[in-house]
Amino acid sequence: MxxxxxxxxxxxxxxxxxxxxxxxxxxxxxxxxxxxxxxxxxxxxxxxxxxxxxxxxxxxxxxxxxxxxxxxxxxxxxxxxxxxxxxxxxxxxxxxxxxxxxxxxxxxxxxxxxxxxxxxxxxxxxxxxxxxxxxxxxxxxxxxxxxxxxxxxxVRYAPIGFELLPPRFTLTQLQRLYEIILERELDKRNFRKKILSLDLVIETDEKQTGVRHRAARLYRFDRKKYDRLVKHGFEFAI
Amino acid sequence: MxxxxxxxxxxxxxxxxxxxxxxxxxxxxxxxxxxxxxxxxxxxxxxxxxxxxxxxxxxxxxxxxxxxxxxxxxxxxxxxxxxxxxxxxxxxxxxxxxxxxxxxxxxxxxxxxxxxxxxxxxxxxxxxxxxxxxxxxxxxxxxxxxxxxxxxxxVRYAPIGFELLPPRFTLTQLQRLYEIILERELDKRNFRKKILSLDLVIETDEKQTGVRHRAARLYRFDRKKYDRLVKHGFEFAI
DNA sequence: TCAAAAGTGTTAAGCGTACACCCATGA
DNA sequence: TCATGGGTGTACGCTTAACACTTTTGA
The missing domain is CATH 3.90.79.10 (Nucleoside Triphosphate Pyrophosphohydrolase)
Structure with missing residues (x-):
């Protein structure tokens, strides 16, 4: 130039x-x-x-x-x-x-x-x-x-995975997403503990529908909170 | 064509x-x-x-x-x-x-x-x-x-910091590099422990010269070893 | 009642972090 | 001998990883 x-x-x-x-x-x-x-x-x-x-x-x-x-x-x-x-x-x-x-x-x-x-x-x-x-x-x-x-x-350092899911999703869907992208299996209990500890995925009072087994709870990603935390130096990591 | x-x-x-x-x-x-x-x-x-x-x-x-x-x-x-x-x-x-x-x-x-x-x-x-x-x-x-x-x-996930240093460097120089780039102070002992544990920075038998205090040992980055490890899924991280 | 997936805790190991003193060298 | 940076170990707390059973639901 x-x-x-x-x-x-x-x-x-x-x-x-x-x-x-x-x-x-x-x-x-x-x-x-x-x-x-x-x-x-x-x-x-x-x-x-x-x-x-x-x-x-x-x-x-x-x-x-x-x-x-x-x-x-x-x-x-x-x-x-x-x-x-x-x-x-x-x-x-x-x-x-x-x-x-x-x-x-x-x-x-x-x-x-x-x-x-x-x-x-x-x-x-x-x-x-x-x-x-x-x-x-x-x-x-x-x-x-x-x-x-x-x-x-x-995907491990930024919450972009949520872009691939509907606004309301189950934790199992989220886990599958990471498993598919990262190409390795994750432990269900550890995954949930980790995700929920970030406090960015919050539970709604809705449940999965149209499924022929126990319906899972739906969660949503709290983008506003995430944006706020990032401003204070928070770093997302899975 | x-x-x-x-x-x-x-x-x-x-x-x-x-x-x-x-x-x-x-x-x-x-x-x-x-x-x-x-x-x-x-x-x-x-x-x-x-x-x-x-x-x-x-x-x-x-x-x-x-x-x-x-x-x-x-x-x-x-x-x-x-x-x-x-x-x-x-x-x-x-x-x-x-x-x-x-x-x-x-x-x-x-x-x-x-x-x-x-x-x-x-x-x-x-x-x-x-x-x-x-x-x-x-x-x-x-x-x-x-x-x-x-x-x-x-710099935290790839060994690119070494590109900013001469081929032989002291651990203090390497630490300063990270401190300057990341804009925060690092603990000397912990930094050395971490870096040396990766086993990618290897000690030479040379020492710093032209310095008016105790001369530090010089190290070099083992790029060949790094490339080899990466092929087997290793991920560099500081 | 069965099949399928939801949901849930504990333990052990490893890792990151905090922290202070003696040593070697050249001026 | 003094100033300057070199070099070193330990203890604690947190995070990660491994692991299995009960519950709910619809078909």
């Missing part, structure tokens, strides 16, 4: 070839027993017909996160989700035709809010388990790996 | 003005009792004469990290340092004249290897303590904040 020099006379900076700038979104959702990622089917070349991350080019006067949210709504109908910048991918040959730099974002969605059909739907969008992803366009498999690594790293 | 080709005639995405893509580098170094950042003086408008991060535009067929390393060498003479992508800043108005998206990197340098004069030198580069930064060009103050936050967060 600091090395920018004015374009020489007679030429304008816009005459130089510049990379195109895109955003791509890795939307992760939690299913019964695995994480899923939302993919769309590409309708145009290159990689026509392949599965790809939702995304697209950044508008001329549009912020990066704004572009990511716009693409998410346009291509998948998803709005109002947790969205965070992940990494910027800019290898010169990641797009076979011309230089495209992609600012990747990852989003955490409550799967229940976005029930697409299991594989593919009319709009060409579908949830795919991370364990069996189809062939993906461009370097999108790498981008997904980075998103999952970020989630795994961050 | 294929080189960039000029836009074909007619309506095409490439006719639209595109953001320029730059890289900026936050180079952090550890001084006796604070962290310093390497700034250069801008020679051109906008912000002519202001201090700014080293950086510049990404070449047409150049990777992002490659661009960051190139700018670092060109503008400060620094090569061969720890360098990691930080965040991409793309607010539409961050550059007053035209759209520039900047992929920020942060680097950790051994200050001793790059002794510039305390404030400014001939080349217009200088180390500035984070506690009294001059007025900075563009949103560079924000970028520096992000770099420091990343360092603070990461």
């Amino acid at each position: 600091s090395a920018w020099t004015p374009p020489p006379p007679g030429r304008h900076v816009y005459e130089y070839p510049r990379p195109a700038v895109a955003v791509d979104c890795v939307v992760l959702g939690l299913d019964t027993d695995d994480l899923k990622v939302l993919l769309i089917r590409r309708g145009v070349d290159p990689w026509k017909g392949a599965w790809a991350l939702p995304g697209g080019f950044v508008g001329e006067r549009e912020g990066l996160e704004a572009a990511a949210r716009r693409e998410l709504v346009e291509e998948t109908g998803i709005g109002e989700v947790f969205l965070e910048q992940l990494y910027t991918f800019g290898e010169p040959d990641r797009d076979p035709r011309h230089r495209v730099i992609s600012v990747a974002y990852y989003a955490l969605a409550k799967l229940s809010d976005f029930k697409l059909t299991a594989g593919t739907d009319a709009a060409g969008a579908g949830w795919h388990p991370l364990s069996k992803l189809p062939a993906l366009a461009f370097d999108h498999a790498t981008i997904i790996d980075a998103a999952v690594a970020r989630l795994r790293g961050k | 294929s080189a960039w080709t000029p836009p074909p005639p007619g309506r095409h995405v490439y006719e639209y003005p595109r953001p320029a893509v730059a890289v900026d580098c936050v180079v952090l170094g550890l001084d006796t009792d604070d962290l310093k950042v390497l700034l250069i003086r801008r020679g051109v408008d906008p912000w002519k004469g202001a201090w700014a991060l080293p950086g510049g535009f990404v070449g047409e067929r150049e990777g992002l990290e490659a661009a960051a390393r190139r700018e670092l060498v060109e503008e400060t003479g620094i090569g061969e340092v720890f360098l990691e992508q930080l965040y991409t800043f793309g607010e539409p108005d961050r550059d007053p004249r035209h759209r520039v998206i900047s992929v920020a990197y942060y680097a950790l340098a051994k200050l001793s290897d790059f002794k510039l004069t305390a404030g400014t030198d001939a080349a217009g580069a200088g180390w500035h303590p984070l506690s009294k930064l001059p007025a900075l060009a563009f949103d560079h103050a924000t970028i520096i904040d992000a770099a420091v936050a990343r360092l603070r967060g990461k």
